[in-house]
Amino acid sequence: MGRLDGRVAIVTGAGRGIGRSVALLLASQGASVVVNDLGTALDGSGSDATPAQQVVAEIGEAGGKALASVADVSDHGAAEALIAAAVEEFGRLDVLVNVAGILRDRMVFSMSEQEWDDVIRVHLKGTFNTTKFAAAHWRSLREESAQNRIINFTSVSGLHGAPGQPNYAAAKMGIVGLTYSCANALGKYGVTANAVSPGAATRMTESVPAGRRRSVTASDAERSPGNVAPVVAYLASGQSGWINGQIVSARGFEVALYNTPEPVIRIVGTGPWDVDALAVQVERAFGPALGRRA
Numbered sequence: 001m002g003r004l005d006g007r008v009a010i011v012t013g014a015g016r017g018i019g020r021s022v023a024l025l026l027a028s029q030g031a032s033v034v035v036n037d038l039g040t041a042l043d044g045s046g047s048d049a050t051p052a053q054q055v056v057a058e059i060g061e062a063g064g065k066a067l068a069s070v071a072d073v074s075d076h077g078a079a080e081a082l083i084a085a086a087v088e089e090f091g092r093l094d095v096l097v098n099v100a101g102i103l104r105d106r107m108v109f110s111m112s113e114q115e116w117d118d119v120i121r122v123h124l125k126g127t128f129n130t131t132k133f134a135a136a137h138w139r140s141l142r143e144e145s146a147q148n149r150i151i152n153f154t155s156v157s158g159l160h161g162a163p164g165q166p167n168y169a170a171a172k173m174g175i176v177g178l179t180y181s182c183a184n185a186l187g188k189y190g191v192t193a194n195a196v197s198p199g200a201a202t203r204m205t206e207s208v209p210a211g212r213r214r215s216v217t218a219s220d221a222e223r224s225p226g227n228v229a230p231v232v233a234y235l236a237s238g239q240s241g242w243i244n245g246q247i248v249s250a251r252g253f254e255v256a257l258y259n260t261p262e263p264v265i266r267i268v269g270t271g272p273w274d275v276d277a278l279a280v281q282v283e284r285a286f287g288p289a290l291g292r293r294a
Contacts, residue, residue, distance in 0.1 A: 002030025003237045003275055008090040010034040010082065012073050012130060013100030015051025018153075018198055018225040022097055023055055025229040026236060027064035029275060032090045035059070036069040036082060036100070044102035044118055065090070073100050074121045079129035083137055095149045095236040096134045098127040098175075101168075108166040116167045123171035127152055127178060131193075135182065138189045146190025147238040152179045154195045154247060176247065183245030192244040194235055197258075198228040199251030222252030230273040231255055234282060242292045255282065260289040 009026050013019035015037030027033045035055045039048030052068040059066040067089050071082040086093045101123045104115035131150055138148050157165045158172030175195060182193035231250040234240055247258040253269040255278070267285045269278075283292070 002028065003233065003239070003279075004095075005030035007031045007094040007236070007238070008034075008086055008092050009095035009097060009236060010036060010069075010086050010093065010130070010134075011097040011099060012036045012126070013098075015039055015055055017099075018228050019097075019099035020051075020055050021225040021229040022099065022232045023066070024058060024062075025226070025233050025275070026095070026097075027059040027066060028062065029233050029237075031095070031236070032065040032067075033059060034067045034069055034082070034086045034089070036071055036073065038070055038072050038100070040102065042103055044104070044122060073098075073126035073130050076129050079126070080133045082130065083133040087137065093134060093137060094147065095151065096130055097151045097153075097232060097236070098130055099153050100126055101153070101171075103165070104167060105164050106167075107164055111166060119167035120171050120174075123168070124174040124178070127175050131178065131182060135186055135189070135191065138186070138191055141189070143190050144188055147241055148186075148189065148191040149236050149240070150179070150182055150186075150191060150193040151232055151235050152193070152195045154179075154197050156197060156199070159197060159247075179247075180245050187244070192241055194243055194246045194248060196228065196231060196235070197247055197249045197251075198225075199223070199249070224272075227252060227272060230275045230278045233275045234279050237279075239279065242287065242290060246290075257286045257289065260286075262289060265289055 009031045011019055011023040014023040014035040023033050023035050035052045037052040039051045040046055049070045056066040056068040069082055071078040073079050104119050106115055152175050154176050155172040158169040162169050179193050179195040228250045249256040254266055256264050256266040267281045
């Protein structure tokens with residue numbers, strides 16, 4: 001029995017990095033997963049169906065259910081078709097995880113209009129596009145008791161203002177505002193919306209010049225994208241409905257909740273999180289701050 005048995009999830013940007021780790025873990029926990037990835041280069045150029053197909057193959061080999069998608073989430077119509085494909089293939093949709101993104105780094109005084117527009121389009125508009133059509137689907141069902149989930153991805157680049165990433169930082173903070181708005185608007189349709197701020201070694205983080213990277217002292221194990229996935233898995237579950245409109249940081253073996261009466265509430269482990277063990281810790285540490293009843 002998995003924590004996500006019977007649930008259906010879409011994960012964008014799921015062909016590599018954090019998105020891939022999320023898709024694999026959600027599937028291992030029992031979810032049917034639409035693995036969406038356009039398969040572009042880091043700057044958004046080109047396309048390749050291979051990354052999404054490989055993740056689907058991994059899920060299938062492990063006994064799970066998955067569907068590959070190369071829909072461009074920054075395209076309004078393609079995002080609508082992505083949501084429809086999940087419902088058509090698996091009969092429902094419970095979870096939307098928006099991870100997809102690109103980088104076009106430049107100092108603000110050197111950034112071109114195209115570099116600005118492209119990053120905003122993929123990150124912020126892409127998150128809006130998928131969210132809009134998922135929300136419209138859930139609204140059509142009008143099930144206030146449902147356990148539907150929107151899980152977006154923000155970044156410390158936005159929360160702290162990375163100097164060489166004005167476009168990326170703006171997009172990631174825009175996603176925070178979008179998340180808060182959805183959290184306040186969609187409860188009547190059984191939807192919660194939260195944002196995850198991850199810390200992991202990916203091709204995005206490795207592309208940032210050394211002089212502009214935040215100081216990192218974590219081990220390779222702590223920087224694994226797989227450490228972010230258990231947090232997403234818990235938020236995707238039917239047991240996380242008490243968390244709504246929050247920024248959850250997942251960095252190494254530390255999980256923190258930001259949008260609470262206290263500035264930061266942290267839980268720290270000694271190794272990779274098990275989803276069930278993490279759930280116990282999250283509920284114990286974060287529940288009182290959010291007024292959750294035992």
